[in-house]
Amino acid sequence: MARTTAAEALDPMLCFAVYSVERQFGQIYRELLAPWKLSYTQYLALIALWNEETLTVGRLGELLGLDSGTLSPLLKRLESRGLVTRSRAAADERVVEITLTDAGRGLSSELDDIPACFGERTGLSHDEYLQLLTLAKTLSERMRDPSVQPKPNHPQGKGK
DSSP states (O other), rough: OOOOOEEEEEEEEOHHHHHHHHHHHHHHHHHHHHHTOOHHHHHHHHHHHHSEEEEHHHHHHHTTTHHHHHHHHHOOOOHHTSSEEEOOSSSOOOHHHEOOOHHHHHHHHTTTTTTHHHHHTOOOOHHHHHHHHHHHHHHHHHHHHHTOOOTTTTTTTTOO
């Protein structure tokens, strides 16, 4: 029986292709954001705030798909750099609100060209970009759908 190589075994796996793309995305964003000493996740938090000005920690976590254990240290770093402030909501002191500072707002214009720079690095045409974005969103929605269950012969589907 002919054995396959590791590359032949990994090549048709969607999970490996997505993993490889995610690693490459991360590397490109690390390079692009390095002059500002921002992580990709910090950049995403700033994008959300540039569009809303103030968000609760809970809402920001929902938008970014992050739990408070991951989000809190990220926000502390942004706050220590003077880019955001954290404060208790007047209406409910259990709620923490994140607000941009003037310095945080100012970064918006400095980082305006990051999406275009990233787009150039991908080599995708505008149409390819839109197709990939649509497919990625569709896949994400389907994978979050609780009605999608493992097949009966799959170990996770047995006994249901």
